[in-house]
Amino acid sequence: MTEQNRPNVQALIWTGDSLKVLDQRQLPDVSVYDEYRDAEGVAEAIATMRVRGAPAIGIAAAYGVVLSCLRHFDENPADWRARVEADSERLAKSRPTAVNLFWALAQMKAVLDQPSDNPLPALRARAEKIHADDIADNRRMGELGADLLQGAAGVLTHCNTGALATGGYGTALGVIRSAYRRNPLAVYAGETRPWLQGARLTIWELSQDGIPATLIADSAAAWLMKSGAVNWVVVGADRIAANGDTANKIGTYALAVLARQHGVKVMVAAPTSTLDPGIESGNDIEIEQRNPNELLPACYTENSLITAWNPVFDVTPAALISAIVTERGVILNPSEHGVRSLLQ
Structure with missing residues (x-):
């Protein structure tokens, strides 16, 4: 390198x-x-x-x-x-x-x-x-995604999808980096509980790049969208099924539902190595469950009546996604086209 x-x-x-x-x-x-x-x-x-x-x-x-x-x-x-x-x-x-x-x-x-x-x-x-x-793929993806963000006043991202989550530059955060370099726009980041990747990592990365950003509580996303401050939600992916259903950090599905309600578009940025044509839909994606202790206060012991449900990811249906951006190209309205054509 x-x-x-x-x-x-x-x-x-x-x-x-x-x-x-x-x-x-x-x-x-x-x-x-x-x-x-x-x-x-x-x-x-x-x-x-x-x-x-x-x-x-x-x-x-x-x-x-x-x-x-x-x-x-x-x-x-x-x-x-x-x-x-x-x-x-x-x-x-x-x-x-x-x-x-x-x-x-x-x-x-x-x-x-x-x-x-x-x-x-x-x-x-x-x-x-x-x-x-x-x-190299991230940088190409960044430019293709930035093309879609032309004219956007603000974007909201979730979790961390930058250089820390990739070989360098980033997927969704790479798109935001490329778009900001063309024309500064307002960048919002959700805190991303329970590991706070947005609060700890994304905000830190953006500050290293000299890009101003605003942190919000995850629960403030709907109100932010209603205010008209953001035009796009831009997120990454951990696995994308053949029909375009996308597994990403827990909370992504909720953001996509809120975005549809408020007329905000949703972009998924991911390399083609994240596409899994062998899985027909998001129903077949295994969702990792982590230890309940990552959520629970320390006073709740193993034998307590109280436990926690701690899925790390959720699945956003393709119908709620406006565009999937990869280094090979862009899929608009993935629910209509799926992802296989991009791999051929």
């Missing part, structure tokens, strides 16, 4: 024999990188949300496979392949919803399946290409 294309904010730094992961749970107060030299550590970083965002998860997993091969190829010449496959399975189980994870692992498996006396150079090259391509 050239210095010119290197993003200002880096969630992942590849050193050649280790992966440095920015611990996003501690942002914006503390900026700390954890360094991993094996696939097990990378899988834990994904599962514990040190790294999050569908594209970034896929990139981290690709590097995890490289680290696995680095560890096992020389140590276990007789069965290194079985050990790498076991590590790939561990990585695949780290988060169930984001399809980019499985896409990246499939890319790495394709390299491993090629006959070679030493697979390491090819694995390194593929992981680095996945990373570099993601940044």
Whole structure:
């Protein structure tokens, strides 16, 4: 990756024999990188949300496979392949919803399946290409999305979809970056409970770029839309079904319903690696459920009468989405066209 294309904010730094992961749970107060030299550590970083965002998860997993091969190829010449496959399975189980994870692992498996006396150079090259391509795709996506935002006075985004969630630049936040550079517009970010990715990460990223932004409570979105301050809701995606139904951070569906009520358009920005034509509709997308303790006050113990329902994602029907923006092009009214044509 050239210095010119290197993003200002880096969630992942590849050193050649280790992966440095920015611990996003501690942002914006503390900026700390954890360094991993094996696939097990990378899988834990994904599962514990040190790294999050569908594209970034896929990139981290690709590097995890490289680290696995680095560890096992020389140590276990007789069965290194079985050990790498076991590590790939561990990585695949780290988060169930984001399809980019499985896409990246499939890319790495394709390299491993090629006959070679030493697979390491090819694995390194593929992981680095996945990373570099993601940044280039984000920038292309940003320009295509910005075309749709021409004339918009304001946008509302949800969760974090910037450089922290990708290889660099961002998907939905990349669209906002590109649009703002053409013509400044009002940017609003929902806090995004329960992990507060909007309050902790998106606002911080925008401040690093010198883009003014306004944080709102998630529950203020309807009133903001009624005020006429925003023309678009711009979000990312963790998986998009063949019919255009989109899984994204919990709360996205509610925003899309509110947007329809108030005449606000909804844009989903995601790379084509997020498209899953093997899933017909959002009904077939597995939704990750996280520990209730992430929501509950500490006084409620395991044996308490009180528990919590903690889905990480929800599914927005394609009928509520105005446009899906990818690096390959734009799908307007995806409920009418689906996504398969973009992949052909």
